[in-house]
Amino acid sequence: EKSIDAQNWFPIKKVEGSGTSYTPHLYIEYDYNPVVGFNYYRLKQVDYDGTATYSNMVAVYYELNYINNFNITIYPNPVNIYQPVHILLNDEIYSEKVEVSLKDLLGKEIETKTILLEENNSHYTITFNTPVKSGIYLLIVTDGYNLLSSKKIVIE
Secondary structure (H helix, E strand, C coil), X not given: CEECCCCCCECCCCCCCCCCCCCCCCCCCCCCCCCCEEEEECCEEECCCCCEEEXXXXXXXXXXXXXXXXXEEEECCCECCCCCEEEEECCCCCXXXXXXXXXXXXXXXXXXXXXXXXXXXXXXXXXXXXXCCCEEEEEEEECCCCEEEEEEXXXX
């Protein structure tokens, strides 16, 4: 399971167990959608009778490692789903466009908007149209090929 606040947990992978076994088994899973900052993980084991036990929580800090670390500001945050989101590009991006994706914490894409970049403009406004439940989501900004920014956004 994964969490970005160490309180609300989401399943990221389900693996069938081997039943009662005295032989060690190795289970491996990768998080292909970490958020910038702390990501929390734990294992949940469910026995045949439905009883669940949890491993200790592990915190992993993820940071972007780029030649250029793009500084992008989003506001307001929290935001109403139908309220415009403002994006301020604080660094020059050498691309004609950026793609802004709204994703859930499992990395499932909800909606993507394309912004055509204009010379001498660093402020853009987008509105998502897909209804979602209130909660924490990810706003992913790419140039079509490279991840430029990953920000948490709270939708009311």
